[in-house]
Amino acid sequence: MNSTTDHRAASGPNSFFSKDATLAPPGFSRWMVPPAALAVHLCIGQAYAFSVFNAPLTKVIGITQSAPDDWSLTTLGWIFSLAIVFLGLSAAFAGKWLEKVGPRRTMFTAACCFGGGFLVSALGVHLHQIALLYLGYGVIGGIGLGLGYVSPVSTLIRWFPDRRGMATGMAIMGFGGGAMIAAPASVALMNHFKSATSNGVAETFLVLGIVYFISMTIGALTIRIPRPDWKPEGWTPPVKTNKMITRNHVHIDQALKTPQFYLIWLVLFLNVTAGIGVLGQASVMIQESFKTSITAAAAAGFVGLLSLFNMGGRFVWASTSDWIGRKNTYFVFFALGCVLYLIVPQLAQAGNVALFVLSYCVILSMYGGGFSTVPAYLADMFGTAFVGGIHGRLLTAWAAAGVAGPVLVNYIRAYEVAHGVAKAEAYTMTLHIMAGLLVVGFICNLLVSRVHEKHHMTSSLAAE
Structure with a gap:
């Protein structure tokens, strides 16, 4: 029994999250794939806007000003650093798994980690336990960042063999633009939830965790991969290819x-x-x-x-x-x-x-x-x-x-x-x-x- 058969036996050929279940049906438009990728990248792009929480997190106890037991900016700085470290680690070490199970399972796992990381962080703010923020946004959320970042890339490239750069540019543009949505939205939510006993950070984390989980899950549910023999209508691979573009594959x-x-x-x-x-x-x-x-x-x-x-x-x-x-x-x-x-x-x-x-x-x-x-x-x-x-x-x-x-x-x-x-x-x-x-x-x-x-x-x- 080869590795492909082993995988199908383990996950089941009819499993909704199996790689086989994501094969596109005849007539599927490849232009449905970039929005699915954007649904993930616009969410994880929030990482670039995390700094809007730094000042409020120094006033969780004091509310209007920092109290002696509040966290310092240097303590809080490790949250973002951990997230980037685990982004890189998860992207690097989950590569084989990503190619084996396909984009849907990987994107859904990213949704669970990134959204769940916010929920754990919200609990950390509520209990005032910095370790939960390190674990939540830094470790769990960072894993979600890494898986979410790389999971649509190979799919987009396979759907757009004629425009590889444009396809990946559309998705990764979302990562760059996610902060432009997240920053004002986060500030508005904190202002909405602000009260005499809370500066609104925990509640904002809770809302963002739910919203990001839903959006990223929609992307995971709508993603499709092309069949092995698929190619864009009217496009044929050039007979004379650029010497820097291979038709072969490297493990x-x-x-x-x-x-x-x-x-x-x-x-x-x-x-x-x-x-x-x-x-x-x-x-x-x-x-x-x-x-x-x-x-x-x-x-x-x-x-x-x-x-x-x-x-x-x-x-x-x-x-x-x-x-x-x-x-x-x-x-x-x-x-x-x-x-x-x-x-x-x-x-x-x-x-x-x-x-x-x-x-x-x-x-x-x-x-x-x-x-x-x-x-x-x-x-x-x-x-x-x-x-x-x-x-x-x-x-x-x-x-x-x-x-x-x-x-x-x-x-x-x-x-x-x-x-x-x-x-x-x-x-x-x-x-x-x-x-x-x-x-x-x-x-x-x-x-x-x-x-x-x-x-x-x-x-x-x-x-x-």
Whole structure:
């Protein structure tokens, strides 16, 4: 009995959550799949808005101001950090399981974890037990983030062999835009539930957990996978394919034995490191660079504008990669990004706010584009059979960049200021280092070549 038969016997061929049950019926429109993916990604994108809870969580006991027994911001900071760590770990280690059981079971598991994480966190706020917030949003919710992030990717790529970049861009754009919905909604809910005995955080967590579970479950129930012989109507695979796009498949474990995996890991790591540090300090950076002309309110608007470009870049750049190729798209990211990082300090010194803002908007669009283009890059290199799992393992680059980027920006700035450098000029060295990292990324991308045929699977193994 082969592995496919074993799996069917274990889950039952008629099981609603089995991979077989998600096979699309004849006539199913592939355009129904992106909304299913968005139903998940718009929810888990809430992670980027978790900071709206930080201040209220420091006043759970004091309500209007922090009491001696209330949590500190440093204590609360571990909640988000844990969530990102477990996002990366779950995405990396659940790859084989994802490919075995299919997107529906994985997306439903993500819904249970992400929604359930909020419910556990609500209990933690009610009992004032920080360990429950670490467990709820950090560990359980983080697992939901990772599974929810990678689960629709391979499905979308299989439905859109003719537009891989656009397909993944649509879904991953939702992750970038989820915070734009979650932030105002969370604030409105906390204000609604606020009373003399509660600042509304626990109740908001409860509502969000239920709403996100329902939305993500709808996505899980509506997702479908194409039949093995399916292809878009009127589309035939080109006879002469791009040498960087394979028609073969590489097993998830074998992918880790190729230099291409590690080169693309570095490509993603360096692109994200250069953007994520700036994203975290954008408000402070523009205020310190233009002390006399930029207010706190204007800086908040700048951050919102960056979020729009982060979100839009995920769709625009990934779609562009369908036309110019994935490798060429990353060449643009690294070359243009390097130039922009080098000229931004000069723009600040010249007092040119408009070009300063425009430069950062382009930088953040490429930061978002790096996330949405890489799944299609992996599919080009390793085929589609295990691309979801391979993508999950590659996301460890995101977790590493999430530490490296902010550390570079924060600690180098602190060192500069401590040694007498004016705050307005303290970011110059950091930005020049970022430009250097992008040069290294350019070289790594240049070294990416076609995967050697010795790593390819046989057709029978790929079918399983």
